[in-house]
């Protein structure tokens with residue numbers, strides 16, 4: 001079963017940040033689906049292997065500040 005994790009990453013400001021985050025997400029789960037919305041600083045991750053905390057830690061270690069968005073809080 002896969003679940004979707006959404007993070008607000010205010011310090012993700014350009015395509016470089018987005019690709020860095022895409023890479024760390026792939027390091028956690030290479031089959032995860034990542035959707036990045038740069039304008040609203042949202043990262044949505046769909047994964048059947050890893051949990052929200054694992055992605056949050058990986059993004060933090062890459063130098064960003066992910067804040068978990070509660071499911072249903074955004075569209």
Ligand SMILES: [Cu+2]
Nearest residue numbers: 013014016017
């Ligand atoms: Cu950047």
